[in-house]
Structures are given as C-alpha cells and as structure tokens.
Amino acid sequence: MGAPLDGAERFCQGQARSDPYSRTLNYYTSMTLRQPVRANQARVPSLTVFSSTLSEYKAYLRRTPIGGVFSLSDPFALRPSPLTPSTLSYQLELGRTEAEPAFFCAVFNACDADLRNFLQRNNRLAALEFSISRQRVNDPLRPTSGTIVRATVRHASTFIGSDQTQQFNRASGDASWYRRVAGATITAHMRAGIVQGRGSGTGVGSFIPPQERLYAGGPTTVRGFRQNELGPAVYIVSGYSTVDENGATFFRADGHEHYRARRAHRR
Numbered sequence: 001m002g003a004p005l006d007g008a009e010r011f012c013q014g015q016a017r018s019d020p021y022s023r024t025l026n027y028y029t030s031m032t033l034r035q036p037v038r039a040n041q042a043r044v045p046s047l048t049v050f051s052s053t054l055s056e057y058k059a060y061l062r063r064t065p066i067g068g069v070f071s072l073s074d075p076f077a078l079r080p081s082p083l084t085p086s087t088l089s090y091q092l093e094l095g096r097t098e099a100e101p102a103f104f105c106a107v108f109n110a111c112d113a114d115l116r117n118f119l120q121r122n123n124r125l126a127a128l129e130f131s132i133s134r135q136r137v138n139d140p141l142r143p144t145s146g147t148i149v150r151a152t153v154r155h156a157s158t159f160i161g162s163d164q165t166q167q168f169n170r171a172s173g174d175a176s177w178y179r180r181v182a183g184a185t186i187t188a189h190m191r192a193g194i195v196q197g198r199g200s201g202t203g204v205g206s207f208i209p210p211q212e213r214l215y216a217g218g219p220t221t222v223r224g225f226r227q228n229e230l231g232p233a234v235y236i237v238s239g240y241s242t243v244d245e246n247g248a249t250f251f252r253a254d255g256h257e258h259y260r261a262r263r264a265h266r267r
Contacts (some may be wrong), residue, residue, distance in 0.1 A: 021055040021098075042074040047172040060099040060210045065094025070184070086132040096122045097210045103166060119165065125209065126161030128211075129151065129154045130184065137178060144185045148176045152222035154212075168208050213232065 030050035037044055048069045055061045071089035074081055098120055099128030105111035110119055130153050137146030151173040156162045179186045193214045199207035216222050216230040244248045 003180070007224070019058050020100075021059065021061040022057060024053060024055065024061060026052075026054050028054070040079050042079050046071050046073075053130070056210070056215060059103060062095060062097050062211045064093050064095035067091065067095065073170070083136070084132060084134050086130065088206065089129045089131075091129065092128045093123070093125050094122050095125065096120055098114045099210065101148045119207075123163045123166050125156060125163070125166040127154055127156040128160055143178045145178050150174050156212075165199040165207055166209055166210055167200070169196040169198065169225050170194070172214070183220055259267040 028050065029052070030048050032046055032048040035044055035047035048071070049067070050064070050067050052064045052067075053061070054064075069086055069089055069091045073087050074085060075088040076086070099118060101111075104116045104119065112117050131150065132152075133150040135146075135148050135150065136141035137148060152171070155168075156171040157167045158164055168191065172191070174189065174191040177188040195207040195208055195212060195214060198209035199209065216225070222230050240251045243252050
C-alpha cells in the first residue's frame with residue numbers, strides 16, 4: 001500500500017510506513033509473446049516487455065521504466081525435459097536505484113554527492129542468465145516427498161551491452177527436501193549464493209548493483225529476522241545537519257542514531 005494508492009493506512013504496518021522505500025506502490029506489469037508449443041519441442045522462445053517499481057525494506061527503491069527479456073527454454077536439449085527444465089535468457093533494462101546517503105556511503109563507499117548522483121541516474125543493465133532445476137517430488141504443487149534443486153548463473157558486462165557500473169558475475173542455488181512423517185510433512189530448505197562486482201565508475205570500483213546483491217532475513221530465508229535485518233544494518237535517519245570540520249564533511253543525525261549515522265556518512 002503506497003502512493004498513489006495510500007488511502008488505507010490501517011492496512012499497512014507502522015514498520016513499513018516508517019521506511020521511505022515502502023511508501024511508494026510496488027508494481028510489476030508485463031506483456032509476453034511466446035511461440036505456441038508443439039509436440040516434443042524443446043526450444044520455445046519468448047519475449048517479455050516490462051515496467052516495474054520494486055523496493056527492498058530499508059535499503060533501496062528500484063525504478064525500471066522499461067525493460068525486456070528474451071528467453072529460450074531447454075536451449076541445449078533435443079526434446080523437453082520435464083524433470084530437469086532449463087532456461088537461457090537475455091535481459092536488457094533501463095533503470096535507476098534510489099537509496100539513502102548512508103546506504104551508499106557505508107555499503108558502496110559512495111560518499112561524495114556527485115558520485116551518488118552518478119550511481120542513481122538511469123543506467124543500462126544487460127544480463128545473460130542460465131538456470132536449471134532438478135525435480136524429484138511426488139506432487140509439483142504440494143510435495144510431501146522428494147527433492148528440488150535449482151541453480152542459476154548470471155553475467156553482466158559492457159561486452160553484452162551493460163553500462164560500466166552495471167557489471168557483475170552472480171551464482172546462486174537452493175535445494176528443498178520433503179519427507180512425510182506421521183501424517184505431517186517435514187521440509188528443509190538451503191540457499192547459497194555469491195556475487196562478484198565488476199562495475200566501475202568515477203571513484204568507485206568492484207561495484208555491485210543493489211538489486212543484484214544477496215539479502216537475508218524475512219519469511220523466505222532466515223526465520224526470526226525481519227526482511228533485510230540480518231547482519232550489519234545502516235540507519236535511515238529522519239533528519240540531520242551538515243557540519244564541516246578540518247576539511248571533512250559530516251552529516252550529524254538527530255537522537256540515538258547519531259553515532260552510527262555520523263560514521264556512515266563521513267566522506
């Protein structure tokens with residue numbers, strides 16, 4: 001629930017209302033064109049055009065006015081593989097990431113105002129991705145026994161069309177295990193990933209786009225932690241003053257957040 005559809009505040013938690021990146025309505029709208037599937041056809045191409053606004057709690061807001069994805073199912077198979085489906089895709093989008101100065105400074109070492117403005121402008125992201133999964137479950141919708149394993153590799157570089165700041169290599173995988181015991185289903189889930197930043201710009205190197213980083217916490221990863229609340233946190237302050245001391249600029253926050261915010265904003 002966010003602007004411009006923010007008239008029902010009682011339906012939104014105070015926790016979300018206090019986050020500037022949760023005040024804007026998140027949306028994803030798309031149109032997909034796909035070739036009709038023929039019998040025993042493995043490689044099915046599709047083209048998706050989309051627009052979106054997505055936020056990460058107390059981290060950033062990602063605006064993508066326009067983007068597109070061309071994908072090919074089972075690109076290396078001679079016939080469809082229902083138990084080990086795979087997809088090769090190419091994504092091209094134009095978007096920008098908005099974040100607090102503290103977040104850019106503490107996480108990305110982008111403490112200069114000109115550098116932050118450079119990183120928050122519209123940038124072109126082009127990524128090549130390959131994903132594959134292996135499913136051995138008794139029911140694809142509500143499994144009670146078996147395993148599901150997925151793996152994804154993703155690459156972005158200027159060679160395939162990305163801006164110089166939008167370069168990275170990313171690999172992730174997850175595995176789920178289901179077992180029926182005494183009328184109940186026991187489920188175990190493990191997820192892991194690694195990201196290598198290769199983006200570069202004026203005053204910044206090894207930059208990883210915020211939307212390509214790995215975030216933990218919340219109902220789908222580590223239970224007991226709120227979304228994006230696992231590990232070091234960066235304060236988002238409601239107000240601060242600017243102080244120049246000995247040639248250095250400080251943003252001094254109000255209240256109990258003074259110390260950590262002051263350190264995070266130093267440049």
